[in-house]
Each structure stands twice: as structure tokens, then as C-alpha cells.
Amino acid sequence: MHNKQWFYGMVSFLEKQMKPLNLQIMKILVLDDDKDLCYLLRSFFEKKGCTVFTANSLVDGLSIIDKDEPRILFIDNYLPDGEGWKAAKTIKIKYPELSINLMSAKDRSFTTLDEYDDVIWEKPISIQQLETYLQFLNKN
Numbered sequence: 515m516h517n518k519q520w521f522y523g524m525v526s527f528l529e530k531q532m533k534p535l536n537l538q539i540m541k542i543l544v545l546d547d548d549k550d551l552c553y554l555l556r557s558f559f560e561k562k563g564c565t566v567f568t569a570n571s572l573v574d575g576l577s578i579i580d581k582d583e584p585r586i587l588f589i590d591n592y593l594p595d596g597e598g599w600k601a602a603k604t605i606k607i608k609y610p611e612l613s614i615n616l617m618s619a620k621d622r623s624f625t626t627l628d629e630y631d632d633v634i635w636e637k638p639i640s641i642q643q644l645e646t647y648l649q650f651l652n653k654n
Contacts, residue, residue: 540564541584545575547594558644572596591618
């Protein structure tokens with residue numbers, strides 16, 4: 515599927531699944547072993563007024579979720595201490611209000627969003643995609 519079509523399909527899915535959020539009180543966790551990506555996402559979301567936490571392993575990420583209770587999670591599939599997408603299913607059971615965004619550059623085996631109840635981002639993630647995501651979050 516063409517990347518742009520896929521992304522707009524994802525936005526449509528988001529509109530059905532999530533309630534609008536106030537970015538000024540938004541807590542986001544970026545869980546990825548790519549420290550550069552964590553830095554870039556943190557910089558982007560902090561400039562928009564969000565509080566952003568980063569972690570490079572499942573253990574550290576789960577600790578942040580327990581302690582800081584973020585509202586949004588961006589989680590990579592391949593982490594040093596486990597598979598993020600499998601962990602995401604368990605995380606969703608424990609924290610049903612947490613909006614989970616699955617990320618992967620390596621796994622392109624998914625064909626539809628129906629495979630997961632969450633949003634799937636194919637890396638690299640563009641600024642335009644993030645801006646569109648924030649527009650959705652800012653909707654009243």
C-alpha cells in the first residue's frame with residue numbers, strides 16, 4: 515500500500531479509537547533502542563508542550579510506565595531485552611487507557627491495522643506524519 519494512503523488510514527483509525535487530548539498535560543514515553551530516534555521524538559514533542567520520557571529497554575520503559583503514567587507510548591518492536599510489540603499487548607491489558615503506537619523499520623509483514631488494536635508506524639517517521647498526529651490530538 516502506498517505510504518501516504520496507509521498513513522491517512524492510520525489517522526482514520528486513530529479518530530475512531532482515541533479521544534482528543536490536551537498537549538499541555540500530555541505525557542509521552544518513547545521506548546526504542548535507537549537513542550537518536552528517542553532524542554528526535556523527544557525534541558519534537560517537547561517543543562509542542564508535551565512531557566516526554568525515553569527508555570532504551572523494556573525494563574526501563576515498564577518502570578517509567580508504572581512511575582510516571584504516560585498517556586501515549588511509542589514502542590519499537592525489536593528491543594535489546596525483548597519484543598516490544600508482544601510486550602505492548604500485556605501493557606495494554608494492565609494500562610487500558612494508554613494509547614500505544616507500535617514502531618518498526620524492519621518488520622513490514624503487517625498488512626492492515628486489524629492485526630493490532632494499536633497504531634503502527636513504519637520507520638522512518640516523518641515530521642509531517644507527527645504533525646498530522648498532533649493535529650488529531652488537538653482536535654476538540
